[in-house]
Amino acid sequence: MALLRAPAVVWKDPGGMYTATLVEDDSGQAAVGSSAAEALSALQDWCVWTVKHQPWAFSAPEMQRPRLAWFQVSVRPEYVLRKRRFPVEESVTLPVPVVLGDLPAGLTLCAAPTLNLRFTCHEDEQVKELVAHYVRERVSGLSPASVSRLWPPTHLELADISVRLPSPGPKRTRAKVLEALPLVAEPVTRQRGRLSPRAFGREAEIADLVKRLQADRANVLLVGESGSGKTTMLLQAAREIERSVRRDPERDPDQAPLSPMFWQTSGSRMIAGMRYLGQWEERCEKVVSELAEMDGILCADSLIELLRVGGFDATDSVAAFLMPFLQHRELRMVTECSQAELDAARRLLPGFVENFQILSLASPAGPAAIAMLDQLARADRQNLRIEFEDALPALVYRMHRRFLPQAAFPGKAAGFLHLLFERAATAHKPRLSLADALEAFVADTGLPELFLRDEVPLDEAEIRAELELSVIGQVGAVRAAATLLTTFKAGLNDPQRPLGVLLFSGPTGVGKTELAKAVSRYLFGHGQGKDRLIRLDMSEYGQSGSAERIFSGPQGEPSELIRRLRAQPFCVLLLDEIEKASPDVYDVFMSAFDEGRLTDRFGRTTSLQSAIIIMTSNLGAGKGQVLGFGEGAEPDYEAEAMAWFRPEFFNRLDAVVSFKPLSQDVVLEIASKELQELSAREGMQRAGIRLEFSRTLVEQVAKAGFDARFGARPLQRTIESLVVAPLARYLVRHKPRASTLRLGWRDGSLSVVQA
Structure with missing residues (x-):
């Protein structure tokens, strides 16, 4: 039997007891005794028992020439509040006992048993610097009270224990039952x-x-x-x-x-x-x-x-x-x-x-790719006994190549084709048609069918009319968004970049966010998941080092943004108040604007080639006029953006879209639109009630709900207080059913008349 000597450390705790542990053991096992000898004896007994009953759990020691050294490391405790760290004003010096030993490979093993730290280094000159690095990493985010509990004992000594290992048996030549x-x-x-x-x-x-x-x-x-x-x-x-x-x-x-x-x-x-x-x-x-x-x-x-x-x-x-x-x-x-x-x-x-x-492996393209899909379809036809139109593989290839250029072939296309056959088998359909493929692709991507069918024409005026139902009074901004969608329909967008990168500039409360929502609903709102808008408040990414939070969470898991982009690449990514982000965040998105993907330090990529990126900004909104309202001289938002962003960032934008302040007529239109939407609420629909609004009420809501600082943003809150709350009291008291209610404004309050 081989006799091994394993280095150990033993120290006296504040309660008067002694603790012993192996230097090279990562399991955290320790023995306790009333004296150092008793603690070491108990540790040796544990090692002997482990070797006898659980030999796989004991690793032979490798450290040679163990020696004990003390280091003084300056650390700063921190208070953590809502994921933000607040270091204390003064640093403290933490004594750290470290056991150093030589490894057979020529490395030096460094172990700080009181902190459960172990690492290796190549040169002895690196030890002090590495000890300081790992100790500071260990106490990062700890409060002063937590750091105080890491204070080492005043007396700690190096010892060793002897362990006998059984000699290995004869090598087995025949196969054995697999265990691990x-x-x-x-x-x-x-x-x-x-x-x-x-x-x-x-x-x-x-x-x-x-x-x-x-x-x-x-x-x-x-x-x-x-x-x-x-x-x-x-x-x-x-x-x-x-x-x-x-x-x-x-x-x-x-x-x-x-x-x-x-x-x-x-x-x-x-x-x-x-x-x-x-x-x-x-x-x-x-x-x-x-x-x-x-x-x-x-x-x-x-x-x-x-x-x-x-x-x-x-x-x-x-x-x-x-x-x-x-x-x-x-x-x-x-x-x-x-x-x-x-x-x-x-x-x-x-x-x-x-x-x-x-x-x-290169991805096939063109006829070779279509032939591959055709073979897959024929195999599914044989297995599931379902026929398909001859043009189905070509249609599946065209849709994925056109609308999912970032996806390597045949992955998603083959999976989509196989899913079509499985759904047909579940529904007991004997034949797959092109219409089935179009319907399934619309459900997956949210794209309208007219964008998938090249033979269907689309007038840009139709797009503008649809967007203007949601965004009132911003003709130029709506035209810019419609132009982007028309370019996508024509297939003239760059497949290696996002569908569009737009900067919406203007005062607050004039419809920037609402237009982003309208674009999302129009282009991606036709599938199973209606909400295709991913919104990031960039003021939360203003600190240095915030770029890493774009990719991962606190525990290293993918961030919420990355998870949503991977789950649904067809979306509108809204970066709200982009000017408040830190410069390193600009660098991350600058690469995304240019290459259509986000890449982390491990080389893992997340595609943005099927997304529209919209940024909002208030840069220049306070110059020349009152915020959100007025007819004064309009600021040059593009010049303001050029002055704020670096040239390489600004040059990657497709357009700077300017939003004008709201006029009196526009505010009235918005108020009327918001009031009309009350009829669609669940209580109105359930009771079969139709609402009509007087001109006086609309003017009162527009007047009370507009704020010079916030534009039309407070309008919804005003409607809730002036209209919804009194109307709710009326409905609860009178219980009207299947009728028309005429709402007006009389003597400073809401009036309700049942027709």
Whole structure:
């Protein structure tokens, strides 16, 4: 049996008891005793029991020449209120005991047991700087009271304990029952079912992949955009390889790999349920061992996820842990990524990608793409016994290429086509028509059918008339929005950029937000989800470092914006009061304006090529006239925007749309429109009541509901107080049914007459 010495630390707590813990143990296990010797003895007993009953839970110590050093780190506690941090005025000096030791790889292991911190460094000169960095990161966001609880004991000493490990038994040559692998992965060829899709049109790429995996025994990285067919191609290649292995007559049955060979997993599943670094590392070692014994191949869903999970950064991630096994050819792996993610992986963990052979997948286009969809349709016809019109695959391809240019082919198009057949089978329809495809696409995207049918004409005057029902008195702004929609209908918009990038400038309360809503309803309001407006208050992104919040939440999860954009790419993104955002947020959206996508530091992209981006601004609204109302000299909003934004930001805007102050007549029209909408409320509809409004009432509401500072914005509040509240009291008291109520203004209050 091998005798090992494991470094430990022991200290006396304020209560007079002693605590001992292993320096290299990440599990947080500790022993307590009335003396240092008693605590160390209890810790040794725990190690002996663990080695005997749970040998997988004990890792042999690697640290050599352990030594104890004390560091003084200046930290500033913080108070956190509503996600905002307020550092205290004065910093405090926190003593930090650190155990330093040499690792076999030439690195130095640094452990701060009282803070449960462990990290490695290359040079001893880096230790002091790294200790300060990790300690400040550890206390970030902690209040003074919380920091005080991290104060180390006055006396802490370094010790060691002896542990005997049992000698390893003879190596097993026959296959054993899998233990760790089924917990984190599942067989690729069994999870899909017999009716899983085939990779039509990818015969050459599949043959290449089979050769690399079977003949070259290489690790393969499939590079292509999401939806390009990487997973489907891997599934078909895995089936061919396993089929050839089972049919090989010359292969010794005793040496045959355990079937199946290909196991699907993800970075998150590899560490699921593991609280500490050592736990998931031990599990990964078992997975590698079981795969090596069966000559299996690990198929990871995402390369970038392997780099993202497992530790604080890519250097202590799952990918970093697996890299030595890949280098020594102890592990065979296939994984996937996009080109942007590949570039990010090379930056985040140099040397990892070099362990793979790269197989790039290009998206087919034109006749080849239509032929691929036709093969998919014929396969569904055979499986589901549903006929289809010959032009259906071409229509599906045209709609996705035209309206979803960011989506790699055949992903979304193939999924959409298959869903059409499944819906037809559920509805017991014997045949799929072009009208069925158009109806389904409208439901998914919200686009009106007239935009999908090139043969249907559209007059720009019709668009303006529709928008002017919602936005009154802003002829120029409505014309600019209608021009954008007409360009989209004609197919003349740049497919690599958003559908439009507009800056709405003008006083508050004149219809900027309402026009954005009207555009959203007109262009995207015809599907299942009626609300296609995503609104961001840019005043919440005015602090330095706010750009990261565009992409992710506090725990690293995708932000609400990213989730909504991915769930529904057909939308209007409204950036309210854009001038209040910080410069780094400008940089994020400047890239989106130019490239039509948002890209985070991991290379993950979110498309905006099917969205309209509208920004609102009050820049220049206070010059030359009263805010929201008046006929004075109109400010030059475009000049104000040019003066405020950087040239490279301003030049990426499609148009600066100016909104005029509201005139008296316009305010009256808005008041009348808002009053007419009361008839559509649920109480009116249920009772069958129709409302009529006198001119006097409309004028009173317009007068009381207009504010020189806020334009027509207070109008709705005025209607609620002057009209809705008195009307509600009347309805509750008199209970009218199926009648017409004439509302007027008399003696300073609402008058109601039942016709």
